[in-house]
Amino acid sequence: MGTYAAVVLAGGAARRMGGVDKPALPVGGRPMRDRVLAAVSDATPRVLVGAADAVPAGVRVVREDPPGGGPVAAAAAGLALLDPDVTVVALLAADLPLLTRTAIGDLLKHLDLEAPDTEPAGGGSAPALPAHGGSAPALPAHGGSAPAAPAYSGVASAPPAHSGVAPPVYSGLGGAERGPDGACFVDGDGRRQSLCGVWRVAALRAALDRLRVERGGSLSGAPVRALLAGLVVREMAWSGEGPPPWFDCDTDEDVRRAEEWAR
Template structure:
């Protein structure tokens, strides 16, 4: 997921209320959702460490993302199983290290048949909050296959989004053809090509929830915001 390297201002996070009088607090269109968190990246710019396990504010980034979707069912992590909180299903992409599209397919494979909406998230989003996820769910309308945040430059943060399960499964099948190994190394742009995506700028309180940590400098900046 592309990172925005320039953030114009830093604000102290404040608690944001979810909309009242709607199922789940997300809007009448969504009452339940699942979550797939992708944690299998190579983290080459960090020397190959287990990046999602790196702490921000005293807590692994992976755990912070899982906490932001605590009300999702099921919660699925695609990546290493060590230290993963209880109640979270764990799987690996095929082949291991095959990239975000292969990891997305592995996560979707564990969803129950009645799942209709899924949050698809990178595991290195330490500033993600339940309010931000709620904002995405609230913007998922009947005319969209998915919704994701966009950064200040208007770039889609596709691994900080909510999607129709049927649309994602159809996209995976289109790319896979006769073999799931065709998904290894495929780009998210190719997966989402042709889908109708609702783009949402973050206008809530606090730092941008789409901010991902690809470098040590990113982690340092996230630490400052998390204090």
Template sequence: MTGYAAVLLAGGAARRMRGVDKPARPVGGRPMLHRVLEAVAGADERIVVGPAGPVPEGVRVTREEPPGGGPVAATAAGLALLGPGTTTVALLAADLPLLTAAAVDGLRRALDGSRAGLACYVDGDGRRQQLCGAWRATALRAALDRLAAERGGTVDGAPVRGLLAGVAVREVAWTGSGPPPWFDCDTDEDVRRAEEWTR
């Protein structure tokens, strides 16, 4: 056991795709969710939070409370399933079809080589890609507890950026070959672009 776990957030409403099950949409012949799961195949534990169809053996599925409560509530639900031996958590959107194991390993190395609580990719405009990151489990638990206390005991509807207050963040530039690993598919056009990149 390495203490490395992955939590995939798969419960978005996909409003710009007319409410389809976005992580189930295929890119390169495979559902986006399965592509992300493959990128974290080396994790000791893999948790999918949200409605999910068939998943590989050993992957656990749970739901945020309340269902549709947003990415922070989903993060809390996924973290609740992880044991005390978990030291590092890859926190990932489930619609990152271009994510690779090498990209996740880059985040884990960046976290290990720093005192930060979170290592995440930044895009060319300097925007942090918080749902393509690796957390120290202790920092993520503390951030969830703090945010819940600030919001009267609930993280329902809380924004992801709310987790970052007071957290030291190691920003990671993508230097690998190929498309950016944080590319997410919010629209049909995004799916078409991802398909082109996978050819």
């Protein structure tokens, strides 16, 4: 599967929860950020972006500039601590208490660590995507039914890991064929969970450079969708057992629901 790094973003303001240190809230007896870090225990290095009183051994800690500058500024701070030879990074919110190593492994397989960043041009249009196999996972209370696979547009759903179907080559901007820049989960309503994904470091750094130019040098307050605009993303519905690994805790009710799942 190859090696990868992990950057966990823990600097949010948690306004909907009264400004508490949300990643430090326990789920199943462990702080949410520790559960996320455990899901990427095989990553090298692991970087936590945000304030933390204590972290597991070996985890690098950094703050975004400025503090509270948002997830894009935090991603930039985390990427700056990666070793030069790191090519793939898991970019994760710190409030994903149901994330597992199995889920991360599925994302890495769909990114295909052995494939080059750019595939040789083969001509013609991208192949049709296979139908999704397997049963749908249980959805949180605010989720809906699973959507149909989106039409191919440079951002497409991948076949599930158990499908046995070779992943298609995706067409990026300008029609050039290349492998995906990243892979992330989508929820039951088809919403992309961008901070529950794995990405090619070179693609993220190029996107950060572009965004800095567009925003006059500052990444503070930039939305994640602006960072990922133009990247080729392989979207994945969770087809494994157990609760959805992308489930994030934005409210007290979300934390209670995650606690029930974690029992």
